[in-house]
Structures are given as structure tokens and as C-alpha cells.
Amino acid sequence: MSPTELPQGLSAADFLPLERRDHAQGISRPSRSYWQDAWARLRRNRRALASLWIIVGLLAFALVGPALWRVDPARQDIDQISQGPLADRSATVVAPYAAWNGQAAAGYENGSGLRLAQAGNSQAVRLIWDAVPEASALRLYRNIFPVEADMAFGLPIAEFASGAAGFYEDRLDLRPGTYHYSLVALNADRSLSTRYEVLEVEVARVITLDEVRARALVPETTVLAEGDAVNLALHPLGTDYLGRDMLARLMAGARVSLFIGIVAPVLYVLLGVLYGSTAGFLGGRVDQWMMRFADFVVALPFLLFMILFQVVFGIGPGESGIAPMLAALVLLAWPATARLVRGQILQIRHQAYISASRLLGAPDWYLVLRHMIPNTLGVILVTLTFAVPSAIFTEAFLSFIGMGVAPPTASWGSMSNEGLATMLTHPHELIFPALFISITVLAFNLLGDGLRDALDARMRSLE
Amino acid sequence: MWQYTLKRILQGIITVWFIATATFLAMHNVPGDPLSGGRAISPEIRANLEARYGLDKPLGEQYLQYLGNLLRGDFGISFTQQNRQVNDIIREHFPVSATLGILAVLFAALGGVLWGALTALYRNRLPDTVIMFLVILGISVPSFVFAALGQLALVNVNALLGVSLLPVAGWGGVGHMILPAQVLGMGTMAYLTRLMRSSMLEIMHSDYIRTARAKGLPPARIFTRHQLRNAILPVITVLGPAIAAITTGGFVVELVFAIPGLGRYFVQAVQQLDYTVIMGTTVFYGAFLVGMVIVVDLLYGWIDPRVRLQ
Numbered sequence: 001m002s003p004t005e006l007p008q009g010l011s012a013a014d015f016l017p018l019e020r021r022d023h024a025q026g027i028s029r030p031s032r033s034y035w036q037d038a039w040a041r042l043r044r045n046r047r048a049l050a051s052l053w054i055i056v057g058l059l060a061f062a063l064v065g066p067a068l069w070r071v072d073p074a075r076q077d078i079d080q081i082s083q084g085p086l087a088d089r090s091a092t093v094v095a096p097y098a099a100w101n102g103q104a105a106a107g108y109e110n111g112s113g114l115r116l117a118q119a120g121n122s123q124a125v126r127l128i129w130d131a132v133p134e135a136s137a138l139r140l141y142r143n144i145f146p147v148e149a150d151m152a153f154g155l156p157i158a159e160f161a162s163g164a165a166g167f168y169e170d171r172l173d174l175r176p177g178t179y180h181y182s183l184v185a186l187n188a189d190r191s192l193s194t195r196y197e198v199l200e201v202e203v204a205r206v207i208t209l210d211e212v213r214a215r216a217l218v219p220e221t222t223v224l225a226e227g228d229a230v231n232l233a234l235h236p237l238g239t240d241y242l243g244r245d246m247l248a249r250l251m252a253g254a255r256v257s258l259f260i261g262i263v264a265p266v267l268y269v270l271l272g273v274l275y276g277s278t279a280g281f282l283g284g285r286v287d288q289w290m291m292r293f294a295d296f297v298v299a300l301p302f303l304l305f306m307i308l309f310q311v312v313f314g315i316g317p318g319e320s321g322i323a324p325m326l327a328a329l330v331l332l333a334w335p336a337t338a339r340l341v342r343g344q345i346l347q348i349r350h351q352a353y354i355s356a357s358r359l360l361g362a363p364d365w366y367l368v369l370r371h372m373i374p375n376t377l378g379v380i381l382v383t384l385t386f387a388v389p390s391a392i393f394t395e396a397f398l399s400f401i402g403m404g405v406a407p408p409t410a411s412w413g414s415m416s417n418e419g420l421a422t423m424l425t426h427p428h429e430l431i432f433p434a435l436f437i438s439i440t441v442l443a444f445n446l447l448g449d450g451l452r453d454a455l456d457a458r459m460r461s462l463e
Numbered sequence: 464m465w466q467y468t469l470k471r472i473l474q475g476i477i478t479v480w481f482i483a484t485a486t487f488l489a490m491h492n493v494p495g496d497p498l499s500g501g502r503a504i505s506p507e508i509r510a511n512l513e514a515r516y517g518l519d520k521p522l523g524e525q526y527l528q529y530l531g532n533l534l535r536g537d538f539g540i541s542f543t544q545q546n547r548q549v550n551d552i553i554r555e556h557f558p559v560s561a562t563l564g565i566l567a568v569l570f571a572a573l574g575g576v577l578w579g580a581l582t583a584l585y586r587n588r589l590p591d592t593v594i595m596f597l598v599i600l601g602i603s604v605p606s607f608v609f610a611a612l613g614q615l616a617l618v619n620v621n622a623l624l625g626v627s628l629l630p631v632a633g634w635g636g637v638g639h640m641i642l643p644a645q646v647l648g649m650g651t652m653a654y655l656t657r658l659m660r661s662s663m664l665e666i667m668h669s670d671y672i673r674t675a676r677a678k679g680l681p682p683a684r685i686f687t688r689h690q691l692r693n694a695i696l697p698v699i700t701v702l703g704p705a706i707a708a709i710t711t712g713g714f715v716v717e718l719v720f721a722i723p724g725l726g727r728y729f730v731q732a733v734q735q736l737d738y739t740v741i742m743g744t745t746v747f748y749g750a751f752l753v754g755m756v757i758v759v760d761l762l763y764g765w766i767d768p769r770v771r772l773q
Contacts, residue, residue, distance in 0.1 A: 299478040300485065301752050303711040304745055307733055311741065312489045393605060400607050401714055401730050416607060420719070423611050424618070434608040442603035 038378070041454035048450020051443040058440055062254035073248040074408050079122075079207070079232055081175075081243040082426040088176075089232040091207040093224050097123055102167035104128060114183045114197045117167065121206040122174045127181060127199070128167040135163030135185035135195070142170065143180045147198050153182045176205040207232070238428050241418065246432055253410040253433060256322060260395045260411075261440070264329040265387035271330060272337025273373065273380060279338070280345030281368055291342065294335035305332055306394060310403045320409040325398065329391060337383055344376040378455035385448035389441040396437050412437045468761055475757045480530075482749035486742050487529055491522065493738070516540075516739075538743030543735050549743035552728060557747075559634060560713055560724035563647065566640055567709045568702075571648035571655055576698060578652070579659020580691060583667065594656065601653025606712050609646045610719040617642060632721045643720045647712055651705045655698055663694040699763050703756035710752060 032040070042048055080089065105118035117126040132138060143154025158168050163185060170181075184196040207217075209224060217230050224230065237246035279290040306328050313324035348354060348371070357367055373380075392412075398404035399413030407414065412433040419430030504512075513519040516539075517528060532539065538549035578598070582591045614631050621627050629638050666672060667690060675685045710726075717727035725744060732740035 296478060296481045299753060299756075300482060301707060301711065301745075301749050303714075304748055305485070307729075308486065308489050308741070308745055311733055311736065312493050314493065389603070396605050396607075397715065400605075401718060402734060403730075416605075420607070420611055423615060427615070430608075430611055434605070434611075438600075438604045438608070441605075442599060445599070445603060 034378075038451075038454045042450055045450040045453065047446050048454075051446040051450070054439065054443040055447065058254065058258065058436075058443070062251060062258050065251040065254070066248070069247055069251065071245045071248040073244060073252040073410055075245070076243040077233055077235070077239055077245070078243050079205070080235060080239050082241050082422060082429065083235060083239045084426065084428050085236060085238045085246075087235075087238060089234070090229050091205040091232055092121070093209055093212060093226055093228045093230060094121065094123060094206040095226055096208045096210065100124070100126055100167075100169050102128065114181065114199045116199070116201060119204070120179070120201040121204045122176055123171070123206050123208075125170040125174065125179065125181070125201055125203060126167070127170065129165060129183055129197075131165045132163040132183070132185050132195070135193070136188045137161055137186040137190065138163055138166070139184050139186055139192075140168055141182045141184065142172075143182070144177070145180065146200075147180050147182050147196075151192070151194075151196070153184060153196070154180070159186075174203055176203055178202055205232075237432055238426075240415070240429050241422055241426070246428070249410045249415060250412075250432060250436060253412045253415055254436065256320070256405060256409060256411040257392055257395055257413070257437070258440070260322060260325055260329070261388050261392035264326050264333075264391045265384055267326070268330045268334040269337045269380060269384050269387060272334040273341050273376075275334065276338035276341030277345050277368055277373060277376075280342035280349065281364070281372070283346075283349075287342070291339070294338050297332065298335045298339075300332065302332055303394070303397065306398060307401075307403050310398065319406060321405040322409070325395060325404060329394065333387070333391075337380070337387075340379060340383060341376055344379055345372050348372050348375055382448060382452045382455060385444055385451050388444045389448075392437060392441055392444075464764065467764055471757050471760055475753045478753050479746070479750045482753070483530065483533055483746050484526075486745045486749075487526060490738055490742050491525075493736070516542075533746065538747070539739040541737055541740050543732075543737045543740075549740055552740060553725060553744065553747055556723060556725040556728050559722060560710070560717065560726055563640060563644055563717070563722065563724060564706070564709050564713055566644035567648035567651075567713075568706055569648075570644055571651035571705065571709065572698070572702065574648070574652040575655025576659050576691075576695060578656040579698075580663055580686075580694070582656065582660045583663030583694075584686075586664065595660075598653045598656045601649050602657075606646060606650055607715045607719060609649050610643075610716055613642050613646050614719070632719075634722045634724075639720075639722075643716050643722060646720075647709055647716045650712065651709055655701070655705065658701060659694060659698055662697045663690060666690055666694050696763075696767055699759065699766065703759035706755045706759070707752045710748065 079091075080087070083089075100117075103117070108115070108117055112130055114127060114129040117128045120126075127140070129138075138160040139156055140158040140160075141153030141155060142157050143152065145152070145154070147153055157170060157172060160166055179201045181199045181201060182196050183199075185193045187193050207230065209226075212218060212224060212230055215233065217232065218224065235245050235247065237250065240246055240249065275290065275294070279287045279294075306325075309328035309331065310321075310324055313327060345368075354367060354371060357371060362370070395404060395411060396413030396416065399411050400417045402417065404413055405411045415433035416430055416437070419426075419433060423430050510519070517525055520528070536550070538553070541547040541549060541552065578594050582594045585591045617629055617631050621629075621631070629641055630636075631642075633639055672685065672689055675689050680688075713724060714726040714730050716722070717724040718730060721727075725748075729741070729744045729748075731737075732744065
């Protein structure tokens with residue numbers, strides 16, 4: 001290795017003197033404001049950032065969603081009640097209903113015992129049967145479950161005074177699916193005998209041509225004949241127990257829940273900031289009395305008084321019940337922010353920059369608005385973010401016990417309440433609104449954690 | 464200590480008076496007519512009813528009478544149930560709610576301390592990640608969803624085993640209490656776990672723990688004697704509000720599980736606009752909660768003498 005040979009990666013140019021720079025001692029990076037700094041910190045927090053996007057998505061779902069999915073959330077689709085997402089929605093076109101004289105249709109003439117007179121469909125199930133010897137009367141039952149040895153026949157739908165051959169047409173709330181009809185022979189005293197016959201009937205979904213046209217299920221120009229298949233209206237997330245579209249209701253519910261969840265905290269945090277900063281700034285006896293009053297409001301059991309205020313404000317006919325809930329939330333929830341802001345203002349009040357500003361002749365209102373409130377803004381923002389999930393919880397709680405928004409207004413809480421009744425058979429009616437509440441609360445909680453870490457080093461937790 | 468106790472009790476009494484007054488004023492401004500219940504009644508009947516409920520007197524006199532009755536512990540007669548005393552209703556239904564609430568608080572406090580300590584010891588390792596994920600879930604999911612999912616799971620487990628492991632709803636034996644108490648305590652437990660975790664982490668880095676370790680104490684002893692004891696303090700301060708949250712959370716859980724507690728009764732009274740029952744239970748609950756907060760505060764002052772000196 002010769003003395004002029006340099007180690008790898010270095011060249012002679014690396015050893016030349018640097019150019020002279022005039023501002024070598026100056027600040028090389030542009031100075032960043034508190035908010036730019038906080039934003040940079042927040043951006044590094046992946047959980048908080050993901051939550052921010054989820055919240056943007058939820059807001060878009062509530063605000064833009066109804067413009068894209070133009071289904072009336074209050075409109076009932078009586079052919080599709082409590083349908084799950086992606087349920088089969090095909091139907092066969094048939095002739096309009098016509099009265100029946102008890103004759104079996106073509107292809108159904110033969111057979112014995114209890115049997116179908118024509119294929120069962122959602123328009124009608126037509127049954128005929130032969131005479132049952134030694135029966136003094138007959139009773140017809142319908143069940144959606146198979147009849148087993150315990151003779152659970154289900155719903156009694158008709159009774160006949162003799163055991164003679166007969167016919168019956170069932171049109172009672174027929175849904176597509178399997179039904180189990182049982183014809184039971186009765187004893188002389190009308191009690192059930194052990195002789196019965198069960199018929200399993202597959203009910204197909206049918207629709208008449210007039211209904212297809214009235215609901216505009218196919219374009220006007222399409223020619224349809226009996227026996228053709230059409231699709232009923234699409235419900236991407238299914239329907240609820242009244243046949244209302246879940247997606248449209250979730251969007252309408254998002255508007256109500258997010259409106260209460262965001263507007264109420266904004267209002268009461270604002271009230272709390274005004275109250276707290278006034279008290280903190282004025283100080284002395286005024287401060288003491290103002291905070292004593294706030295202490296009393298804090299001591300009120302929150303949910304109990306929310307319920308009480310809901311009763312007091314009352315929901316008149318045709319009202320949604322959103323305004324009373326907002327008012328009650330604002331009236332009860334402001335003291336926490338007021339206390340916090342007062343504490344902050346008391347701390348800031350004696351700092352040097354306030355004295356400097358005062359020395360330069362700044363009036364009181366200028367001190368509060370220009371220096372004190374901006375310097376507590378970080379804390380206020382964090383409080384606001386954590387207030388949103390608690391307001392959403394409160395709304396859901398009240399709507400769930402029936403003291404929240406009035407039907408037919410949809411909110412996630414009231415939808416969960418309605419979904420609870422059908423939880424075992426149609427779980428989607430509970431799961432979707434509950435999921436939306438949980439995701440929203442989760443997103444705001446995580447964003448709040450992130451904001452707290454980014455904005456305020458003193459409040460930063462050890463997590 | 465005595466001075467502190469006396470001060471807290473006096474504050475509590477004023478707060479309860481404030482609650483009672485707010486309730487009285489609120490209920491006297493409810494729109495609608497509590498007496499007729501929507502039916503047309505003759506003036507004589509109305510006069511009789513007003514006399515019976517004391518509504519024919521001026522507001523100030525009604526208020527004084529109401530306060531006097533409260534001092535004697537008399538909450539009046541129900542509007543919708545003939546001749547039933549509100550006191551009877553509370554006496555009958557509150558023990559159920561209280562039993563459920565005590566179980567839930569125990570469950571939440573023990574679980575919170577245990578899980579919180581565990582996550583702090585295993586910081587940033589698998590148990591910590593898993594438990595903290597569950598905690599975030601516990602904070603974000605409303606209690607009625609837990610209640611519904613718990614029932615659903617129990618139905619399936621019972622069906623799978625072929626025997627009734629636990630009853631799904633209702634009230635009676637210990638078996639009826641287990642699931643509702645867990646559901647009721649869930650949110651609070653998640654909250655306490657978080658609190659306990661950060662409090663533990665703070666303490667683990669303190670000087671006296673380092674000293675204890677340096678003088679060679681076994682880790683188990685450091686954990687029980689030094690870390691756990693000190694980390695529990697912040698958890699105790701929030702127990703008061705936690706009891707309040709669990710008590711009011713009981714409304715929903717009692718509704719879902721069909722438990723005949725005072726919470727369910729209160730919700731029913733609200734829906735039926737049973738004025739005296741609403742007023743009575745609100746004041747009763749309010750006094751109970753204020754009392755609980757005071758008890759917790761005094762307990763805290765007894766455990767941590769620094770509080771009293773402030």
C-alpha cells in the first residue's frame with residue numbers, strides 16, 4: 001500500500017478545505033411552530049394516523065354515503081324482512097292471485113293423505129287431504145321446524161268440524177323456506193289424538209308482474225313472462241325487522257350519532273373553556289364561587305341526570321329527540337373542561353410572557369384570547385378528542401334504554417336496541433350498528449392517545 | 464383526619480341537597496299532565512288526586528314538604544302503582560342491584576390490578592400486547608354489546624354441552640350473577656387495567672425500587688411489598704367514579720339479563736313517567752353515589768396520608 005493510496009471510499013477531494021459560508025453559525029433548518037412539530041410527531045404514530053383515516057372514512061360514510069346510496073332509510077321492503085347481507089333475492093314471476101276452488105292443479109291429481117294441490121309459493125300454499133277415519137274433527141298446524149316425537153306442531157292455522165276430505169289455502173305471512181304442515185285428528189272432546197300426518201312444503205319466492213313494474217325491479221323495456229326470474233331490490237347489508245335497508249339506516253344513524261358525538265363535545269368544551277378561562281383569569285372570590293358551582297354540577301350523577309333531562313325536555317310527536325339530548329349533554333358535561341382550563345390558565349397567568357405582554361399595554365381580553373387560550377389549545381384539543389367517544393357512548397346508552405332519539409329516527413344506539421330482539425335469529429341487525437359504535441369509539445380513543453402524546457409532553461403517559 | 468372527614472361529609476350533604484333540589488325543579492317542569500295519564504278526568508277527581516299528592520299547595524310549600532319528607536327518609540307514593548311506597552320499591556329492588564354491583568366492582572378492581580400489573584411486568588412482550596389489545600376493545604365496546612354477545616355465547620355453550628352450564632337470564636342463585644357481573648365490570652376493568660399499567664411503569668423506574676433491588680430483595684417481595692402497594696394508590700382514587708359508572712351501567716345490564724334490580728325499575732319508571740319513583744330513585748342513587756365517593760376519598764386519605772395534608 002503506497003502512502004498516496006487512500007482507504008476505500010475516500011478520495012483526494014474529501015481532504016480539500018470547505019468553501020467559506022457566511023451563515024455557518026445560523027439556524028440551518030426553518031424553525032417549526034408548535035403545531036408543525038406536533039403534526040410531525042403525530043404522523044410518526046401509525047395507530048393515531050390510521051385512526052384519523054378511519055374517522056375521515058366514517059365522516060365520508062355519513063356525509064357522502066347517502067348521496068351515493070339513494071335508498072330511503074325509512075322505506076320498508078315487505079318482501080325482504082330481516083334478510084342477512086348477500087341473501088338470495090331471486091323471485092319467479094307468476095300470475096296474479098286468483099281464488100281457488102279446491103281442485104288439484106295439473107300434475108298434482110294423484111296421491112293420498114295430506115298433500116299439495118300445487119307447488120307451494122309465497123303467494124299461497126294449497127293443501128288437500130283425504131278423509132281421516134274415526135276422527136271427529138281435524139286441526140291444521142304449521143311449523144318452521146320439523147315436527148318430532150314431542151308433537152310440537154307449531155302454529156294452529158285452521159280447524160275442521162269433521163274428518164272428511166277437505167282443502168285449505170294458507171296465505172298467512174309466507175316467507176321463502178321450508179314449512180312443516182301437520183294435520184292432526186282430534187278426539188270427540190277436541191283434544192289432540194296421536195294420529196297425525198306431516199307434510200314438508202318448500203315455499204318459493206314469487207312476485208306478480210304488476211309488482212315488478214310498480215317497484216321498477218327491471219327496466220321498462222324488458223318483456224317478462226310468467227316463470228321468468230327477477231331479482232328483488234338489492235340490500236348490501238341486509239334489512240332490519242321492518243324490512244328497512246340496513247346500509248341506508250346505518251348511514252342515517254351515522255349522521256345522528258356522529259352529529260351528537262361531535263357537536264355536543266364541541267359545544268360543551270367551548271362552554272367549559274369560556275367558563276374556566278373567565279374563572280381562572282378573574283381569580284379571587286369570583287373564581288371560588290364559580291368553581292364551587294362547577295363542583296356541584298360534577299357531583300350530579302351524569303347518566304341519571306341525562307335521563308332526567310330527557311324526561312324534562314320531552315320529545316314531542318314528530319320530533320327526532322336530537323336537540324334535547326344535545327342540550328342535556330352540554331348542560332351536564334361542561335365542568336370537567338372548565339376545571340382543566342382554569343387550572344391551565346392559573347399556571348400561565350404568572351408566566352413571564354404574560355407579564356411582558358401586560359407591560360406593553362395589552363388589554364385583558366387580548367391576553368386571554370391571544371396568549372392564554374392558544375397556549376391551552378393543545379390540552380383542549382385532547383379533551384375534545386376524548387369527549388367524542390364518551391358522547392357517542394352516552395347517546396348509544398340512552399337510545400338503547402329507549403330514552404334517546406325517537407323512532408323512526410335511526411341512530412346506532414337505537415338500531416342496536418332494535419337488533420337485540422332478533423339477536424338469535426338475525427344477528428346482523430345487532431352486529432352492524434354495534435360494530436360501527438365500537439370502531440368509532442376505538443378510532444377516537446386511539447387518536448386521542450396520539451394527540452396527547454404529540455401535543456402535550458406533560459400529559460404524555462408512559463405507555 | 465377528623466376535620467377532613469367532617470368536611471367531606473358536610474360537602475356530601477350539600478351535594479345531596481343540590482341533587483334533590485335539581486331533581487325537584489326538573490320534575491316540576493316536565494311537560495304534560497302526570498295525573499290524568501292522557502285520560503279525561505272530572506274536576507273533582509283531579510282535585511282529590513292533587514290533594515293526595517300535595518300538588519294543590521304552592522310550589523314553595525311543596526318544596527319544603529318534599530325536603531322534610533326526604534329528611535325523614537320518605538320518598539312518597541308511586542303514581543302508576545296504587546298505594547305502593549317508593550321506599551318499598553327501593554327496599555325490594557336495591558339489594559339485587561347492590562349485590563350485582565358489588566360483584567362487578569370486585570371483579571373490575573381485582574381484574575384491573577392483576578392485568579395491569581401483568582402488562583407492566585411483561586412490557587412490550589406478548590402478554591402485554593394481547594392484554595392491551597383486549598383492553599382497548601373493552602373500552603371501545605358498549606356494555607350492551609358485551610351483554611348480548613355474552614348471552615349469545617352462553618346459549619351456544621349450553622347447547623353444545625347439552626346441559627345448562629349457567630342460566631342465560633333471570634335472577635336467583637349465584638349462577639345468575641356471574642355473567643352479568645362480568646359484563647357490568649368489563650369496561651371499568653379495562654379502564655383500571657390501563658391506569659394500573661401506567662402507574663406500575665412509573666413506579667418501576669423510581670429510586671426506591673432500584674434501592675430495594677440493589678440491597679438484594681427477592682423480586683417477588685419487591686413486587687408485592689413495594690410495586691403493587693404503591694401502584695394501587697391511583698386505582699383507589701378512581702374507584703369512586705368507577706362505582707358510579709358500574710351502578711348506572713347496571714341499568715342496561717339489568718334490562719338485557721332481565722334482572723329485577725332498581726336500575727331496571729328506574730328505566731321502567733322513566734318510560735311510564737312515574738314521577739315520584741323517578742324523583743325518589745334519582746335522589747337515592749345520587750345520595751348513594753355521593754356517599755360512595757366520600758367513602759373512597761376517606762379510604763384514600765387513610766391509606767395515603769399525603770392527601771389529608773393538602
